[in-house]
Amino acid sequence: MTTATLHDVRLVGAQTNRNYINDEYGALSWLLTKDHKRIAILYLISVSVMFVLGGFFAMMMRIELLTPEGDLLTSDTYNKFFTMHGVVMIFFFLIPAIPAVLGNFILPIQLGAKDLAFPKINLLSWYLYMAAAIIGLVVIITGGVDTGWTFYTPFSTQYSNTHVFGTTLAGFIAGFSSILTGLNFIVTIHRMRAPGLTWYRLPLFVWAMYATSVVMLLATPVLAITLTMLMIERTIGVGFFDPALGGDPVLYQHMFWFYSHPAVYIMILPAMGVASDVVAAFTRKKIFGYRFVAFSSLAIAFLGFLVWAHHLFVAGISVYSAMIFSFLSFFVAVPSAIKVFNWTATLYRASVSWQTPMLYILGFIGLFTIGGVTGLFLASIGLDIHVTDTYFVVAHFHYVMVGGTVMAYMAGLHYWWPKITGKMYPEWWARLAALLVFVGFNLTFFPQFILGYVGMPRRYHAYAPEFQVLNVLSTAGASVLAVGYILPLIYLVWSIWYGRPAGRNPWGAVGLEWATSSPPPKENFHETPVVTWDAYDYPAMMKAMGETQNV
Amino acid sequence: MMVADFPLWPDQASTFAPDVDNLYIFLILVCGTVAVGVFLTIFFFAIKYRRRPDNEIAQEYEPPKLLEVLWIAIPSVIFLGLFVWGSWLYFHMARVPDDALDIYATGKQWMWKFQHPTGQREINSLHVPVNRPIKITMASEDVIHSLYFPAFRTKADVLPSRYRTMWFQATKTGRFHIFCAEYCGTLHSGMTGWVEVMENADYQKWLAGGTEGSMASQGEQLFQKYACNTCHTNDASGRGPVLAGLYGRDVTLSNDSVVKADDNYIRESILTPQAKTVKGFQPIMPTFQGQMSEDDLMKLLAYVKSVGQAAIPTKGTTR
Numbered sequence A: 001m002t003t004a005t006l007h008d009v010r011l012v013g014a015q016t017n018r019n020y021i022n023d024e025y026g027a028l029s030w031l032l033t034k035d036h037k038r039i040a041i042l043y044l045i046s047v048s049v050m051f052v053l054g055g056f057f058a059m060m061m062r063i064e065l066l067t068p069e070g071d072l073l074t075s076d077t078y079n080k081f082f083t084m085h086g087v088v089m090i091f092f093f094l095i096p097a098i099p100a101v102l103g104n105f106i107l108p109i110q111l112g113a114k115d116l117a118f119p120k121i122n123l124l125s126w127y128l129y130m131a132a133a134i135i136g137l138v139v140i141i142t143g144g145v146d147t148g149w150t151f152y153t154p155f156s157t158q159y160s161n162t163h164v165f166g167t168t169l170a171g172f173i174a175g176f177s178s179i180l181t182g183l184n185f186i187v188t189i190h191r192m193r194a195p196g197l198t199w200y201r202l203p204l205f206v207w208a209m210y211a212t213s214v215v216m217l218l219a220t221p222v223l224a225i226t227l228t229m230l231m232i233e234r235t236i237g238v239g240f241f242d243p244a245l246g247g248d249p250v251l252y253q254h255m256f257w258f259y260s261h262p263a264v265y266i267m268i269l270p271a272m273g274v275a276s277d278v279v280a281a282f283t284r285k286k287i288f289g290y291r292f293v294a295f296s297s298l299a300i301a302f303l304g305f306l307v308w309a310h311h312l313f314v315a316g317i318s319v320y321s322a323m324i325f326s327f328l329s330f331f332v333a334v335p336s337a338i339k340v341f342n343w344t345a346t347l348y349r350a351s352v353s354w355q356t357p358m359l360y361i362l363g364f365i366g367l368f369t370i371g372g373v374t375g376l377f378l379a380s381i382g383l384d385i386h387v388t389d390t391y392f393v394v395a396h397f398h399y400v401m402v403g404g405t406v407m408a409y410m411a412g413l414h415y416w417w418p419k420i421t422g423k424m425y426p427e428w429w430a431r432l433a434a435l436l437v438f439v440g441f442n443l444t445f446f447p448q449f450i451l452g453y454v455g456m457p458r459r460y461h462a463y464a465p466e467f468q469v470l471n472v473l474s475t476a477g478a479s480v481l482a483v484g485y486i487l488p489l490i491y492l493v494w495s496i497w498y499g500r501p502a503g504r505n506p507w508g509a510v511g512l513e514w515a516t517s518s519p520p521p522k523e524n525f526h527e528t529p530v531v532t533w534d535a536y537d538y539p540a541m542m543k544a545m546g547e548t549q550n551v
Numbered sequence B: 001m002m003v004a005d006f007p008l009w010p011d012q013a014s015t016f017a018p019d020v021d022n023l024y025i026f027l028i029l030v031c032g033t034v035a036v037g038v039f040l041t042i043f044f045f046a047i048k049y050r051r052r053p054d055n056e057i058a059q060e061y062e063p064p065k066l067l068e069v070l071w072i073a074i075p076s077v078i079f080l081g082l083f084v085w086g087s088w089l090y091f092h093m094a095r096v097p098d099d100a101l102d103i104y105a106t107g108k109q110w111m112w113k114f115q116h117p118t119g120q121r122e123i124n125s126l127h128v129p130v131n132r133p134i135k136i137t138m139a140s141e142d143v144i145h146s147l148y149f150p151a152f153r154t155k156a157d158v159l160p161s162r163y164r165t166m167w168f169q170a171t172k173t174g175r176f177h178i179f180c181a182e183y184c185g186t187l188h189s190g191m192t193g194w195v196e197v198m199e200n201a202d203y204q205k206w207l208a209g210g211t212e213g214s215m216a217s218q219g220e221q222l223f224q225k226y227a228c229n230t231c232h233t234n235d236a237s238g239r240g241p242v243l244a245g246l247y248g249r250d251v252t253l254s255n256d257s258v259v260k261a262d263d264n265y266i267r268e269s270i271l272t273p274q275a276k277t278v279k280g281f282q283p284i285m286p287t288f289q290g291q292m293s294e295d296d297l298m299k300l301l302a303y304v305k306s307v308g309q310a311a312i313p314t315k316g317t318t319r
Helices: A027-031 A036-064 A075-110 A119-141 A155-159 A164-191 A204-236 A249-283 A290-306 A319-331 A333-346 A356-379 A381-387 A391-421 A427-454 A465-498 A538-548 B016-048 B066-094 B200-207 B215-225 B263-271 B294-310
Strands: B101-108 B111-115 B121-123 B125-129 B133-140 B145-149 B154-158 B164-169 B174-180 B193-198 B250-252 B258-260
Touching: A027 A036, A036 A075, A036 A119, A036 A391, A036 A465, A075 A119, A075 A164, A075 A204, A075 A249, A075 A391, A119 A164, A155 A164, A155 A204, A164 A204, A204 A249, A204 A290, A249 A290, A249 A333, A249 A356, A249 A391, A290 A319, A290 A333, A319 A333, A319 A356, A319 A381, A319 B066, A333 A356, A333 B016, A333 B066, A356 A381, A356 A391, A356 A427, A356 B016, A356 B066, A381 A427, A381 B016, A381 B066, A381 B154, A391 A427, A391 A465, A427 A465, B016 B066, B101 B125, B101 B145, B101 B294, B111 B125, B111 B294, B121 B125, B125 B200, B133 B145, B133 B154, B133 B294, B154 B164, B193 B200, B215 B294, B263 B294
Parallel strands: B101 B133, B125 B193
Antiparallel strands: B101 B111, B111 B121, B133 B164, B145 B154, B145 B174, B174 B193, B250 B258
């Protein structure tokens, strides 16, 4: 037999010490690499730096908000900090994190491919990301930007004295990085699946990455157009959005959200993909309703394009368009609900492991559920009038983006860490960190729902004294959350040198990535695998393992 | 005392407030039930089916497909109900009662200016009578702001490009927050104030305080100051259309389309007169874009409104 199959555990990844990490040495071998795994590592380092930077801004804001008066930071500094927190976290962490780090590393291996379809374009994506990040850092060092990450006009084009041009240029360039990544993934998924790996045998992570890539490819150009128009208006005064020049400021909001709402799904769909893979691996079961979960990703990607104006319910759109966008916003929640129910149902009669990735994903399901149902509050237009632009919205999207995406990213990072580095992370510390993140997160953001309903507007440097108690709770939670994020930074790096060797498949998981060695060889597989089994075919594998007594 | 220091619920001080709160409570109950149900199920399964030596292998089990149908259909029905409820409320909040009291508001980095038809002006405070619908017509001098009354459960973005309106009817007297809810620059969080809801008698007393004449009469002075009256004369021989009886009427434009002479049309016709010229008139009026503050524009609007209404004596005199 010359091809690898699921049950033939010894064949793939012959016993050799060569892998993608020690295949070549020297800085240039990394900076000029075309290996998707090395590019994933480059991204991992870059997005981690940006996450720490964005976290720093968040922490400074939370400390400022301990007291009602504006005392730690000046108003201008505070405004810059929440702007840069948003810009850094969204454009440089949340959007690339799961696709460019975990997707880049795992997706080709899950497909049984040697690399992505366009390895050089993949490297170009990283360089574009870095160019954007460096422009962003220069902006931050030379004084920052204060428009909010949404760059609303005419404030951004006529009134702000900060580095709006540099920031929007950075967003523009970062957009091309994600367009190219999306393109690469789509072509790879279509053209480079291993023999026998039909669409319905794909892991749900691949389905999610596919849906994400479609959104990246179709929505991001609109961001480029919008930011270009903004830059033109700001620099040479062509009136697109500024009423003094004959433009319409609400047009900007339509165009901005036509990208930025689908961008929310660019951020959450990959997280859902991670959740599906992790739930299957740590319950040793097929995901219940595989096809429903797979197609719900595509449904979200499609419906996600039709709900942008729900950000504009008080901005001056007509009553009838508000109704249409309200209706569609309720129905974009249906496919998300399908996923939550299917994940939950998968646990039934499963073999549930409480290892760290699963802890994060159990947390993810809970927090994403809260993030999702509070979205229904905002889709109810009569209620949205009161809570929009308050802390209620802040809490809602942090439940989705942090409770959802960041939790899933942490889950995926821990799940695939043994594959990426060949080493196990320390389980006890990792569980502690997952617990701290869960507790800290809820303490930070749950009080903000109440704050919002009581009426505290977002982006407030100073606030009315009666809001203080809830703000203090929130800041206390943020401190716990910070510890929860710093811990993995330490023990994951530690484990690269001191971690116990992981072996090929430490979780007993199904999937082509677990059929090759850890870390994988440069070409991923020594022989092209042939797939004869469904995704998550744990029953068959466990039976085979029972016979061979070999993990 | 504790409640005053640490409110978990905003004041209920308008006719909207109970309606919005009811929907909110209903959503908390429905969504809370679903969320808690999901948590408990996850917890229960994750503990009951935790991996143990006798449970290394998940049981092969195919749950009934009916479940998929149920958890697509049931949420969809609930969503439909929520959609109808939320839209009904939104409609209600969008429809301004005819007998509402007019107040004009201007947002400006970083203050709120309010003008009453009788001429009173105030900054970062607003006096209104209780139990009477209040309509606020708003514009911004610079960036987008958002006028937010948490105790009334209503807000609306204030645009530099056109008038927007909002309305509410306060149901209890007292002092409630005014916030700017749309980020507008350095002192965004300082763009706050208080709305004072008063008994009608007190409000009338307050209105009787010092003033420079009604908004309409101040608008008339501006009408002369900017020499509008040289063309907009009171008879058809003028170079501009007669303004008497104009407000609220349909106007035929030079391209034969018909528009209603409402607040936004009048504002646009002052700022960019060439945009929609009335049929039969030359586009000769100069633009006032950037030459007039929003406050002054509102006074002119009040004046145009007053002559518009005064000139239709045949209708509505017996009201």
